[in-house]
Amino acid sequence: MIDIQKLADDKGVARSYIDANNVLQHIDGEYRKNALEILGYPVNDQKALEKVLTEQKRATFKNMVDPVTVINDQDFKQFYFRIEESASEDENATVTVVVKLEDGRKIENTVLLSEVEIAQYETFEGVTYDTRRYKLISHFPYGYHELSVSVNSKNVNKKSAVMSLIVTPYKMYLPEEIASGKRVWGVSSQLYSVRSHSNWGIGDFADLKQLLLGVKKCGGEFVGLNPMHAGYPYDPNSVSPYSPSSRNYINIVYISVNDVPELLNCPQAQELIHSEQFQQKLRVLREKEYVDYRGVLECKLEALRCIFDNVKVDDKRSNRGLKFLDFVEQGGEDLQNFATYDALMKHFHDEGKFVNSWEQFPSEYHDIHSPFVKAWAKEHESDVKFFCYLQFLASEQLTAAYKAAKEAGMLIGTYRDLAVGVAKQSCDVWGDVAKVFRTNGSIGCPPDPLGPLGQNWGLAPMSPEALKQNAYKPLIRMYKSNMKSCGAMRIDHAAGLYRLWLTRVGDPASKGAYVHYDLHDLLSILSLESHRNKCLLICEDLGTIPVELTKALRAYGALSYKTFFDGVAEDGGFIAPKDYICEAMSALTTHDMPTLVGWWNYYDLSLGQQLGIYKPEEAQALQSARAVAKQRILDSMHGLGSIADTYPKNVADAKMDDVLSTAMQVHLCSGSCYLFSTQVEDWIGVDKPVNIPGTLDEYPNWRRKLTKDLEDIFEDKKVLAMTKAMTEARNR
Known part of the structure; x- marks a missing residue:
């Protein structure tokens, strides 16, 4: 009998995780079994499962090499191959490694098999195999290369399948100006929401051009967009x-x-x-x-x-x-x-x-x-x-x-947003010739304080094993596509680079399990593409993020994502923006949060009651907590000199007017993060949110427009004064 729980371990299905409340949660064995089913393993049929696992193992030894090996600057330059033990009985047996570089050149090296270290032995179907660790001595350029191995001996003459050898930088791309200390601001915009005199009822690429140039004239260096997919x-x-x-x-x-x-x-x-x-x-x-x-x-x-x-x-x-x-x-x-x-x-x-x-x-x-x-x-x-x-x-x-x-002269220009996935009805799934998508599963997240029942996003997950079998080609193609025509890319739900919460289609989100992906490989490939496209990477790492991912993102040089309202210190006060890490983009609000006016005036809470998201007592408790937070924000801004001393110190006397709105933008611009992202909505006082998480038809998500035309925004004296103050703060 195959031990299903041990198999789940082998296939990267987690046994436990630390939740949003910092509490260790154990994942039910049945849900782990369901995750295996999503990944393509017939867990309810032992004979069929044995057949699948046997075929996988047979292919492993037949091919000699793995489908892909990813090596970055910090790694040992080596790969593994498997060969019948009988080959080593010939002391003159040789190994020839041929690497066809991306540019067409070939590098070939032949050594005695006895000089290649044995990492382990394994017996399969009555044959004992050596797994050999081959150390690459040549310096390979960054890129996507092809490697093959030939073993020649009296007993064995065998050539491997072709392995994809991906050689990458370790650190991701960072513009020299920012690395040298420049701090910049920009705008995050939902392009469809933009009004203009000439568009056809939706923001378009002509508006984007006008928006980019307008932001640049105001001192900004980028415009972040909703996914253009x-x-x-x-x-x-x-x-x-x-x-x-x-x-x-x-x-x-x-x-x-x-x-x-x-x-x-x-x-x-x-x-x-x-x-x-x-x-x-x-x-x-x-x-x-x-x-x-x-x-x-x-x-x-x-x-x-x-x-x-x-x-x-x-x-x-x-x-x-x-x-x-x-x-x-x-x-x-x-x-x-x-x-x-x-x-x-x-x-x-x-x-x-x-x-x-x-x-x-x-x-x-x-x-x-x-x-x-x-x-x-x-x-x-x-x-x-x-x-x-x-x-x-x-x-x-x-x-x-x-x-x-x-x-x-814009330093970054457009920055694009990469969605975490596609639904199973999508063209990407229909056109999935590599068979990496799993249509019987859905991506989401486990229960947390914001979603006590968990969230199910209806997106089809990719199989980690299938991605490796296809040398990550579907992901590489996607990364390349989304790093075109932009100076930065934001990765939505960056936790997916490390693990995704999967549930079977039809099951509630609470009955899910985390499935792990190869973080090393994915971050290394992203690093390569970021340099090739001169594209800065911003990873949306809000919410429940495992410490392993946080450390890896910092090590690789991906920018973190910091939202001001989430920056609460242990004493209940708000962390000073100057104490944020440098390697990040800070923001006051995001598309999943209320606007500045909405947050300050509790509009999201009253709207939440209308939509049935909050019960009256829940909304009242949240409003009371927010009133305290607003006072602490005002205290912090006065303490750090981010707002004039003449401005009210009691929050009951403070309204979300142009003075306070500008002061909050300047407060964040005075911080240490490489980037600060503001929103056009907060320049012009929009009160309605873009999106209310957890709703579908209850609210017109992704449809709300701005309240002013683009042409008028960049002639607004209040906007010009605000952006001037932001630019001066960033330059300081």
Whole structure:
């Protein structure tokens, strides 16, 4: 009998964890068993389980080497291979190691097998194997290389499978200016929330360019964005940027149609857009308090399809056409698969069917490699090409905004946000040729004071073992995609680099278990990509974060995330920003918190009661605690000279006005963190939150717009005075 709990240990399923209250929690053995089931092990069928484990082990010895070895500057330069013990009976047996470098060069070395250290012995199916530790003597450049081993002896002549050898820096990228002591501020923005005179009812990449340049003129050095990941164009209810269809592609809702070059050569599209009926639609969309995703997408897709149908976008005789064709070629099969998915969604939408998942396709379209899918894509080649064209435009416009910021002298420019995962109905899961996603599981978090029942985010986890078997290629591709056109990337729920809380689909979040990932490998790969893309990494490490992860993030040079309202000292006071660690980004509020006005005036608590999140007595207790916190904040600011001595010292007399709001921004800017992130909402006094965690339909999450147009914000004297004070504080 296979010991299921021991197997869970071997596969990285935790037995216990320290919860948010710093209490040791033991994970139920049944939940650990469920985690194994999610990872693909048939735990309820001993014979089937034995077969799976035997096949895994057989492949291990057959291949001789692991699928991947990741080596950073701090590691011993070595790898392991396995060979039949009988090979060592020949004293003249040799080992040849060939490394094909990323640039095509080859490095080859042959030594006697007897000179390679034996790490351990293991017997499998009656054969004894040596596991040998091979020390690499050559200095390899950073990058993705291929390694193979050949053993030649009288008894054994064998060549290994190809192993991916990934060589990386240890420390992540950090701009020289910041490393030399420069402290900067920037803005975090939900791009969809931006109002402007010219957008179509949602913030777009033209607005992003304007926002970046406006922030730079005010002294800021970056604009942080909500995830730009591809959404569901034909399911306007799926709007959360943290539950995307693909993390490898861009949400087409942000395309600025007015900035599409082909529009100039398309009188049909110009006539459509300038018609009174169309302009009236745009006026209505702009004036709405909340983003109307359905209305925006209908208008944009109609106009963009008109352009596509009337202009030859892939004309080989033009530079523009060649640029598009090169984009399609570079995108390869992955881009074709993504475009096919959206084209299929459109096909069923046009037939009057509501389809928001590949699981709702006819069964012959469930498998991306199905001949039916290939035949459909060929038959609907124009539709597939249209969605490739949309990705081309989105990528081009995001890049253009970033380049404009860098040309204006912005130190970081755009910083992008990487969501923790995708839902099982996503294109990424449908197109999962590597079979790394586990659709019977869901990512979330265990019970804590903010969520006594735990949280279930409905995101499909990746198998740690499958990622290794595929040499992390799906992750590497995703990291590369999201480090394009930006100077920094924020990793949402960075705890996922170390462990994820998994539950079976349908089970409550409390019946989950932590599954561990290879932190060393993931951080090393991120370090490599951060240098290649000159991209600073910010890891969202709020909440219940294991000490092992905290230490590793600091060691690798990833920036931590510090929110002011969470910075409470043991005596109940607030930690002075100058005492924060340098290697971090600080912020007053985030997209999951109330705005500054909302927090100070308890609007989130009254709203929480309306939505059924808090009982009256719970809200009252939280309000009482917050009143104390507000006084301690005011005490701290007066004590550190962050606010004028003439400002009220009793919180009962202090209102969230321009003076207090500016003082709080300056208070954080005077701190030691490399970066400080402010929010446009807090510049202009927005009271409604972006998102209320734990709600779905109760509140219009991810739809709330700003209360002022972008053009007016950067002419607001109060905003200019606030940002001037922030810049001066950072420069000090």
